[in-house]
Amino acid sequence: MPLTPQQMDEKMDEHFAYEGSDDVDGVLATLADDVEHDIVGWPTGPSHGREAARRFYEATFRDLSDSSVRCVRRRYGENFMIDESIWAGRAPGKPFGLEGRDRPLEFRLLHVVEFTQAGTIKRENVWIDFASIVRQLPQD
Template sequence: MTPAEMENLVEDHLRAEGNGDPAGAVANYTQDVEHDVVGFPGGPVRGIPAALDFYRQLVTDFRTEGEKRLHTYYADDACVIENLMQGTVTGAMLGIPGNNRHIEFRVLHVFEFQDGKIARENVWLDGASIAAQLTA
């Protein structure tokens, strides 16, 4: 895939996630997608239904209010994206009650592509920063 094709899929995914649209967040996934948010219970998961469950919970617990791209790296069928994320924790994050706190943290996405879709998403969060902000 070209970087532009990858970018279109990733931007559609991140836009849907940011808009609180779980179905849209998984719309460009392969049927057997591997979705892995490192540190979250129950992961990694396989398949659209399991990924959809994750996004349904995420949009209940976290409201995205901004996302700034810091770095992007492309390979033949993969890309790595580092973002600075801002939002409000309306539920819990990393098992810590959010109490509607506004937080900001770095997130690293590793996407792999197959047949014009996202076949794997691996997400790394700055958990120490999240925990510090939620317990301050």
């Protein structure tokens, strides 16, 4: 039986809550063991498996802090969702190779997420508004 939109919302909100508290193990627990984790534009490309995804989260949590995610809209299909959100926080490190200098940062995210029947995330494809990040973190 397919997941309901409410079940997908709950899992995605749990995932974002772990991200907001920089809890790598919590985030990874929302992913399937064999997850395909694809942050479009990430230098190493898509990764496969929880432990491979760990590297992205550890780097991101060093570079970004005080994060929150606000959902703009979601669309649902059979065991998948499309989530448009706004990420807001600070950039104390070097997010995406840019000097953050602890400046405030806000950008749009588009997630295309597929779920297992058990409700874990089996594929996470993330599109980031990189142009917005570059405008907010000029490198003078």
